[in-house]
Amino acid sequence: MTAAPVRHRRVPPTTTTAPGTGQTGTEAAGEGRGAGSGVARALVSVITTVVMVAAVAAFLFLAVGPRVLGYQTSTMLTGSMSPLINPGDVVVTVPVAVQELKVGDIITYHIPVEDQRVETHRIIDLTINNQGTATVRTKGDANNGPDPWTAALAGGQVDRQVFTVPYLGNAIRALRDPVVLKVLMYGAPAALVLLLLASIWRKNPDAGNAAADTGAGTAAGRPLPAFDRRPLRRLAREMKSKEAARKFAAAYARLLPARVERISHALRTGNTELAMDAVLSLKTSSSMVGALRMEQHCLRLEHALATTDHTAAARAGDAVREHQAQLEKALDGHTARHPA
Secondary structure, eight states: OOOOOEEEOSOOOOOOEETTTTEEHHHHHHHHHHHHHHHHHHHHHHHHHHHHHHHHHHHIIIIIHHHHHOOEEEEOOSSTTTTTSOTTOEEEEEEEEGGGOOTTOEEEEEOSSTTOOEEEEEEEEEEEOTTSOEEEEEEOTTSSSOOSOOEEETTSEEEEEEEEETTHHHHHHHHHSHHHHHIIIIIHHHHHHHHHHHHHHHOOHHHHHHHHHSSSOEETTEEOOSOOHHHHHHHHHHHTOHHHHHHHHHHHHHHHHHHHHHHHHHHHHTOHHHHHHHHHHHHHHHHHHTOHHHHHHHHHHHHHHHTTOHHHHHHHHHHHHHHHHHHHHHHHHHHHHSOO
């Protein structure tokens, strides 16, 4: 049996300590779950993006391309043209004048016998008369003999193969399966809803509110340090200069009073935009220099400003101002031991 392509027309619990880390077992387990969850979310995001890109590309290729570029696509159903064109491959053809045909071309045409199905085979004999009508004999590459007919190509044009897309036809047929269509129709929206609910359930607003109500930031129940040298060491490695990192810390300490006063002034005058700009600047530089507790106060103030919680904003602003002296003392101790 010869290949019969199907045409795609143009319409488209107990706490323990983790050895060597200083973390409790609960904390380490939580970080492990968080990392695993992050990997899973990233994997789902990648898969979703790939599927969406593939779907858009297939739509453009099968539905838009033929209208804009004038080519046609058909799916090979049998192995008569193997190994060049296999079952499930999509054959891409363009219409050409019959005068341009030559022996060896692969064409897609309606056979002149039986149900006049569409066939994609190779020309083994070609005759063109004075009226411009081409008469051809064709053969499948994998068939033992030529096709048992001679076809007259009327109309002046015929579709000639230009390239083949492997396996795409199998994917198209699979998507047309009623079961697959139902899964896509009902399963995809259900999966999106489940992902949305899971992202909501993962959040713990009670824990966030409890942390916001404490006087200082904590890590696993312990107060955050006013100054931690590790971020500054990382900054030195990234900048490949300890001197540059020390200068950054000195500049941070020098500008700290002005930054805190800017936040306090904005809060007193009710300038939310200025307060947000000032607190974001202080939060970023605090993170880089290792002022962890100040960074935590800034995070709370940022959240209060974003949610227009004026009471919480005032409380967080007071915490920023009150922590300033302690942070300056910690920074002075660092610069005394490590002069710039």
